[in-house]
Amino acid sequence: MKTCAIVYNGSLNSEKFLYQVRWLERVADALSYKVTVIGNHELIPTVAGGRTMITGKYSGYEPDFFFFWDKDVRLARHLEKMGFTLYNNARSIEICDDKSLTFEVLANHGLKLPKTITAPMVYDHNEIGDYASYETIIEELGFPMVVKEAFGSFGEQVYLIENREALLDITFRLRHRPHIFQELITSSYGRDIRINVIGDQVAASMLRKSETDFRANVTTGGKMYPYTPTEAEKQLAITCTQLIGADFAGVDLLFGPDGEPYVCEVNSNAHFKNIFDCTGIDLAVMMIDYIRSKHDSIWRIRKQHDR
Numbered sequence: 001m002k003t004c005a006i007v008y009n010g011s012l013n014s015e016k017f018l019y020q021v022r023w024l025e026r027v028a029d030a031l032s033y034k035v036t037v038i039g040n041h042e043l044i045p046t047v048a049g050g051r052t053m054i055t056g057k058y059s060g061y062e063p064d065f066f067f068f069w070d071k072d073v074r075l076a077r078h079l080e081k082m083g084f085t086l087y088n089n090a091r092s093i094e095i096c097d098d099k100s101l102t103f104e105v106l107a108n109h110g111l112k113l114p115k116t117i118t119a120p121m122v123y124d125h126n127e128i129g130d131y132a133s134y135e136t137i138i139e140e141l142g143f144p145m146v147v148k149e150a151f152g153s154f155g156e157q158v159y160l161i162e163n164r165e166a167l168l169d170i171t172f173r174l175r176h177r178p179h180i181f182q183e184l185i186t187s188s189y190g191r192d193i194r195i196n197v198i199g200d201q202v203a204a205s206m207l208r209k210s211e212t213d214f215r216a217n218v219t220t221g222g223k224m225y226p227y228t229p230t231e232a233e234k235q236l237a238i239t240c241t242q243l244i245g246a247d248f249a250g251v252d253l254l255f256g257p258d259g260e261p262y263v264c265e266v267n268s269n270a271h272f273k274n275i276f277d278c279t280g281i282d283l284a285v286m287m288i289d290y291i292r293s294k295h296d297s298i299w300r301i302r303k304q305h306d307r
Contacts, residue, residue, distance in 0.1 A: 001032065002064045003034045003064050004065060004067060005035075005036045005061070006024050006035060006037045006069055007040055008070055009071070021069060024288070027282075028288050031285075040075055043056075052078055052082050053082065062084075063084075065086070065087060065291060066084055066085070067288070067291070068086045068087065070269070071093055073094045087287075087291050088268045089245060092245045095268075098151065106240060112236070112256060112262040112263065113262065114264075115182065116181070117180065118180050118181075119179045121178070131168065137181050138164060141182070146184050147170050148179060151178065154217055154219035158215055186257075187254075187256060187257045188255040190212075190215075192216040192255075193208070193233060193261070195233065195252075196272070196275060200238055202234045205233075206224050206227050206274075206275055209222060218274050224278040244268070246268050249266050250275075252267070
């Protein structure tokens with residue numbers, strides 16, 4: 001029997017997160033995998049004798065692959081250094097988790113992206129006294145503009161900034177945290193599209209709309225509706241996933257001024273309960289089945305090579 005490890009973040013113990021971990025476990029078990037669910041804190045990445053290894057409870061444990069349902073990039077890199085295969089891989093998780101890095105990777109490929117400015121790094125216990133650069137940001141983006149913390153989820157670290165005073169206030173509050181400034185795509189105010197891509201194919205999509213907020217996230221009050229994406233929207237979502245190097249991703253798109261899609265963000269660990277509730281499509285089944293097919297193909301190629 002083939003083995004599969006599902007890695008989740010051990011500090012996230014709410015039902016909202018654990019429910020989906022158990023869901024993945026049931027699906028993998030139904031597809032004939034021997035499944036082990038592991039908190040990231042239980043895998044202790046160690047370098048000893050100049051070699052990477054895992055110590056503690058899971059020392060010597062070698063599953064066929066890790067379904068890495070977490071953002072612990074350091075652990076992910078360590079496991080890959082040991083020779084394990086991760087879905088998603090460490091680099092794609094890192095790119096998606098850092099909104100500034102996401103736009104750097106997607107830039108220069110002819111994609112529609114909101115104008116984006118990355119905030120300067122400011123060391124702890126220090127601050128920038130020269131605010132001239134912020135005048136340039138205002139000139140480039142105008143008001144209202146969007147400020148996003150580089151690391152955040154569910155739209156909770158995203159702010160709509162209406163004027164200079166508010167900009168200087170949020171900049172001061174976030175000065176020691178990585179963040180970006182973006183133009184507001186007003187034609188997409190309160191609505192976006194979530195497209196889930198698995199193995200270079202669109203698996204499911206939904207429209208999210210909010211009547212009370214510029215963000216369409218369900219967590220911030222948005223409503224979900226089944227949605228059939230255009231070919232342009234499908235191709236944009238697939239291209240983003242490929243550029244980032246993910247096997248699967250949730251790509252959020254905005255409605256541009258003339259209806260053309262713009263990239264909002266890409267999620268390597270996109271939660272799948274909401275889109276299941278909206279569309280009835282079980283992405284957990286599709287992700288695990290995709291991994292099984294990909295792994296079987298790799299195994300057959302290696303077997304032929306060894307003959």
